[in-house]
Amino acid sequence: MTERPATAAPPRAVEPTARLTLGVEEEFLLLDPATGESLPVADRVLTALRGAARQQSRQEFRHSMVEMVTPVCADLAELRAHLVALRRAAADAARAAGARLVAVGATPVCEAHRTVPDEARYHAMSRRFGPVAHDPAVCGCHVHVGVPDRELAVQVCNHLRPWLPVMQALTVNSPLHDGRDTGHASWRSLQLERWPSIGPTPYFASAADYDATVAALVDAGIMLDPAMVYWYARPSASYPTVEVRVGDVCPAVDDTVLVAALVRALVATMVEDVHAGRPAPRLRGCLVAAAHWRAAHEGLDGRLMDLRAGGARPAWELVAELLATVTPALARHGDLPYVGEQLARLRREGTGAARQRRIIARTGGDVRAVLDHLAAQTTAG
Template sequence: MEKAPSKDVWCPTVGVEEEFLLVDPETGVAVNRADEVVAVARERLGLALEHELTGAQVEINTTICRDVEQARRELLETRRLVAQAARTAGCRAIAVGAPPLGHATGEITDSLRYRRIAREFGALAEQQLICGCHVHVAVPDRETAVQVCNHVRPWLPVLAAVTANSPFSGGEDTGFASWRSTVWSRWPVSGPPPYFTSWQHYEEACDTMIAAGTALDRAMVYWDVRPATELPTVEVRVSDVAASVDDAVLLAALARALVAQAVVDVGRGVRAEPVPQDTLRQACWSAANVGLPGTVLDVLSGEPRPVRQQLDELVRRLTPVFEANGDLPAVQRGLRLLDRDGGGADRQRLAFREGRVEALLSLLDVDRADSREVSAS
């Protein structure tokens, strides 16, 4: 996928996966219309939508993108087509981490794999009406991928807070910025990963979990950052699906630069800080709870610090990478929008206070959520 890195710069390709929730156009309650939406998208619009675990979800994937501006263009167009397919199928597609209204269970998609997951994990599978954003960043090889994950681990709480976008469940404010993260944490293999010393160490851990029955296969190793199962990439999977394309692009740019810097550091023999997994779990829980406006443990310093300050520090660290790979304008745009509008959870709470259900759904519509952002860019 990529040429071997130099000692000074690694400009990897990037890909973004987004999951969307299908809801009733008026009530906002989740509806199992994925079969119809996927069929319309493929047959009428030429868009290869993917099914997810339940029939109330669909997934999109960008191509392998040379930079995040390409990813942004693809996400804008693909979201527009998803919205069109959903309307044609009599529903709405919204970009939200967890169902804000109505029930939180869905029908299991009729496939061999998903039926097996439902048999093995019961109600846990039915209650996965949650939608995330996964960023794939190219790496040279599997051994490097494991070491890169070690370098990315300390920044998972910040990445989670930046895109927290699921404050509601059942029409009530959960008190969390990302309720999706709490629901997701019920899976036995989820959250921040351990620190791995090698690819063999990682493989042995996966074998143990499969033998124990806590994961059916490596694709069910649901850690927040992991070597991808089929691609030569590191997959950052800690985030809610973003409220807007520019939020998703900011996440992609941060993940891309973190991985790029880590590849160079690994090549130079720089060891990642071995932050304890329990410490990371505490910080990630806090990030899901308070979101962008809150204060979360800085796992590198051991002191609680505002998320926004930690984000600024991360951007400062990565600015030379952004300048080298051309992503700096996208990062600056994303930061301006966060400062202007707040995070996704903040926007949802404001919309619900001001206009209740319709205002909330309009904010979350996959093709409407970016109207102001596009004009502002």
């Protein structure tokens, strides 16, 4: 299942007991309140934002999407306050544009307008990737954890690989497509598989190996530039961070904060492993891809692949092992009580996908009831 890797000398830029900073990028859909269809009003929404919310917003690849970006945060309370404020500001601006802001991972009904914003890079992506670049909009949650040394960031990403399918399963929030249940808990994950630069994080022996691989992919035309590295974990192209981008956007703020806390604790734990000289497992790519497919299909309502021991196991057993692995890091950051409470809530309420499916079952397939619920969760404090 694994083979012993060659290891680079452990970098020393981040102390293994350091408290790490974090930040979150959340993408949202702009939906018609009556039909649930995607509305191409992002320009109007962004223009309507004011103050800090405007500074923390980003134009996205679809006219029906906006992205809100928190500042760098030191603790979960600070992060949560920023997420609540940014979601509410974006929701108010969306309402003024005749839309509503919804935290859902994939276009639930349909998207008639699939042209890209009028930017040279977006047009180049459209020409290069054709119909793939015009799929309906999808929305993710990207967690950044401060790791300023690139060598260390690359090694941390190697160590994260066995745990990323579990993080993916925690975040599934897109079972619907074209108004129907796809049978997948994260349709966003399946839709994104058509892009050549999105998917499981490869193993790299060093930062130089990472850079050479990216350069080869750009030279081959697989990516336009290094910013198109969309692997599930990567050294950020823009910030001195490890960026984990495997998850659907979360329906509620506390879901997002839970994910951010676990990602930070995972990164902190892997920093310790790198400093201790513990090698990352060399997992076979086909097994990693299979584990991610299973996570996207099942969420936490079935079994997941255990990439460390082999075989499939109940999803919540692997969540429990994840929690045990990162408990020291959670305690060091002061996050352990909150994470324990939120994992217990998640087990009671289910993932975003499970919540949507309960409403579908209760209402006889009323997608609008699902979207009403998601819109309310998006801005709840």
